[in-house]
Each structure stands twice: as structure tokens, then as C-alpha cells.
Amino acid sequence: MHNQENDFSPEQSLKLITSMIETTKNSLKDRSHYFLLWGWAVMTACVSQYFLKVVMNYPNHYLVWWITPVVLVVQIFFIVRDRKKEKVKTYINEVSIYLWTAIGLSFFAASFIFSKIGWENCYAVYIILYGIGTYVSGSLIKFRPLIVGGIICFPLAAVTAYLSFDHQIIMLAVAILISYIIPGHLLRMKFKKQNLANV
């Protein structure tokens, strides 16, 4: 773009403003790997826990959740890598960071509360947290599968509280499939298509 001083019309000026603002709309980065990382990790933990508890009758079935700190390390690696590549900070990115930090801290605080009051209904609360995160994230980037996935988590959480612990594990797996895994893969596909279109 050349610097043509004051020699362009107000119509051109308005067009330029619109096109530049449109450009920033496409600055949303593909963050589906976070959903897929946590989605598949939680799914693996749920299936393993169900297998150990229900099929094998193994008393320490909850040990599968030690996958969480491992995933956290991978996530930190992703965050550092994404920050290095980041050339622009959008308000949507900023709000998303605050949102997921709050959700992460909620999981952390909730784990202390459940250690004190018992873990019987922990999954119902966790499903609500998944719902809040995906619903707000989806709304911010206007991505319907995340919005729908997030909303479905709320009735799922309510139903989960009335089920046995074994069934609660299955409900958690269903919730993570609907709110993280399916929207995560769809989001990835959307960005891949967008990138191909831009080539």
C-alpha cells in the first residue's frame, strides 16, 4: 500500500476502513488443539476409570485422573508455542484467556472442596464447568457447535446428579464428547478449510 496523502475519496476511505476491520476478523487463530487435548484426555480417563471400576473392580480406579497434571504440562507447552507465534492480540483472545483461567482455577478449587465433602457428585459440577467454558468460548467466536455443546452440558449436569457414580462416569464422557471433542474437530476442520481458501 502506498502512502497517498489526502488524495483518496471519502468513499475509498470508508471502503479501506471496512476492509481493514474485516481483515482483523480473520485474525482469530485455530485454538482447537486445546479442546482436543483436554477432550481426548478426559475421554481416555473416563473410559479407563469405568473399565477399572466396573469391569475390573479395581479400588484405586480414580488414579486415572493423574493424567491431569500431564495434560497441564502439554497445555503449557502449547501456550508457550502459541504465544511465540502470536503477532496480534485481540480482545476475544484476551477474554478467552481470562475465562479459561477462571475455569481452570474453579477445577482446582473444586477438587479441594470435593476432598472435604466427598466425590459422589463431582462430575455433575465438572460438567457445568465444561458447559460454561464452551458456551462462552463458542459465543465469543460465534461457533455454533461449541455453543450447542456447551448448552447441552447444563441439563446433562442436572441429570448426572441423580445417577449412580458408575453412570456419572459415562455422563462425563458424553459431556466431554459433545462439548469438547466433536466441536473441537469441527473447529479444526473449519480453520483448515479457511486456510485452504486463503491460499
Added chain:
Amino acid sequence: MFKDLDPILHSQLRLAVVSLLISVKEAEFTYLKEKTNATAGNLSVQINKLKDAGYIDVIKQFKDNYPQTICKITPLGIKSFEEYVKNLQAYLGVKK
């Protein structure tokens, strides 16, 4: 009406930069260069003019041992941009 348009903003590259910065929190110099297709030299000159007018803040820092220039719109920049758009609309409205 035409003469009322802010001369700082009524320049293609400066207007492009401000339009980009209006909808993001902050952007790197390389991002602005990529989106405006401007040369580094020209962009640098125009950014300095916007900075001198108080429309944008320019932060120079190091990231992984490489110099990095970050640009951010100021409240004055936002106000001036809004005023500019209002004047543009008024001008186009009068023309209609």
C-alpha cells in the same frame, strides 16, 4: 465538508493502520506490514506520525532476543477515528 477530515487520518496507510488497531488490543509491526502490504520504511514513517499525534502508542521490546515493535491505539486515537468516521458519514450523507 471534505476539508474537515482529520489530515492525520485521511492518508491511506495511516488510516489502514488505525482501522486495524481499532479492533484489536495490540498488534506487532510485522502484522501491520503484512496486512497493509506496505514497505517497512513507509510504514515506519507513518507509524511515527501517528505516534507523534498521540493516536497510537509504540512499545519497543525484545521477544526471544529479537527486537519487537508493538502498536496500540490510544483513547485519543479512538476518539479521532470515531470523529473521522462521523465526518465521513456526514460528507457521504450530504452528497446523497
